[in-house]
Amino acid sequence: MPRINKSKYAVLGILSLGPMSGYEIKNTIEGSLGNFWSESYGQIYPILRSLVAEGLATSRTEEQTGRPNRHVYTLTDAGRGALLQWLAEPVEYDVGRVEILLKLFFGWQLPVEDSLTKLREFRTVSEGLGSKYEGIEQWLKSTQAGHPGLPYWLATVSYGQHLSRALLAWCDETEGILGAIQEDQGHRAEVATPGRNGNGRDS
Amino acid sequence: MPRINKSKYAVLGILSLGPMSGYEIKNTIEGSLGNFWSESYGQIYPILRSLVAEGLATSRTEEQTGRPNRHVYTLTDAGRGALLQWLAEPVEYDVGRVEILLKLFFGWQLPVEDSLTKLREFRTVSEGLGSKYEGIEQWLKSTQAGHPGLPYWLATVSYGQHLSRALLAWCDETEGILGAIQEDQGHRAEVATPGRNGNGRDS
DNA sequence: GGCACTTATATCTCCTTGATATGTATCTAG
């Protein structure tokens, strides 16, 4: 089962929006797919060359004075066909690597407070994610009104909003559970060593 | 800002549970972090060598007859220190690559039904994810009862459950929106070309 | 006996990321 190169289809998809240079492709990806997909020049330029070699795109060189010539790539019918074929293939899903979970997994080996600090940090990150998506939603609605792609693009933004709400709910739940463990430990420590009273911080 | 190698800390973390060989580390990761983290032999073996070179672990060879000798790695105090230091560093979060969103983003260029099919596929995947996590939760509760790590491990499972519920909710919402577009298009097609009536499928 | 699977170590290729190199043009703050 030779791994299929999804970057290739991301580039193909962007080219389906119109002829572009490698530089423009990168910028377009950042400004559209950027929230759930990324590509680097290190992939884009070799992919463009292979697309031409496979007959999925053609390239034409635009002469420019004072800066490197633009290499503009245009999708061929075969290229559009390859894109449609990939779109029809079944989707995969991968949770991916989640750093907060890696840290939390080993968290029982150190004071509960350390894990709670990590969770509070992560809550801030998740909140930032949520407001970022809200901004994008407003921007899309005001600048792309009437475009047939709008509902689809809003769906990708909504994915991010559902995700960030889920992260926040998970933070709430987990902070509650670890908080209870901390109180429990604090209580037992208090009973064991009376005198060190009213366990300091509770912000 | 040289990218820090998180795989190194995953290996360090696993070694904090006890001395292990590269093979055992791989298996242990799959059976514990497996739902949100993965490592391949191609990373584990070079990392183990570099851990020894950096003084973060020691290796000892157990002679075996009939099969390759076991190289068992043990965390040093410096290694445990490096792990704790990394645990204290701020966490990052990355939504990562989401294939369904990449496909959906280009979905407006083809019939709505195609995108709805993708969403229904994705719903099945998300449901599978949810039941997988439920199974893990039950298994953890019944086999690890009383272990101080249990609440932390359950928290990582809960993350997956929150995530799968969010994916399902997003599917509901998006199927509703695209379904409305489809009905709208069907309606307009009906008005435009009367005669081809009662637009076939609606499952 | 043959076949599939598991234990165990290790390497290889390819994908992917992020940094860097090169060089001009334009914009901006001091």
Add this chain to the structure above:
DNA sequence: CTAGATACATATCAAGGAGATATAAGTGCC
């Protein structure tokens, strides 16, 4: 006016990372 930042445009490199494959013996089953 000019130094520095940013945009345009192409391209390469070193690492990080995933997955398949190589090797080799042991175990269980038909």
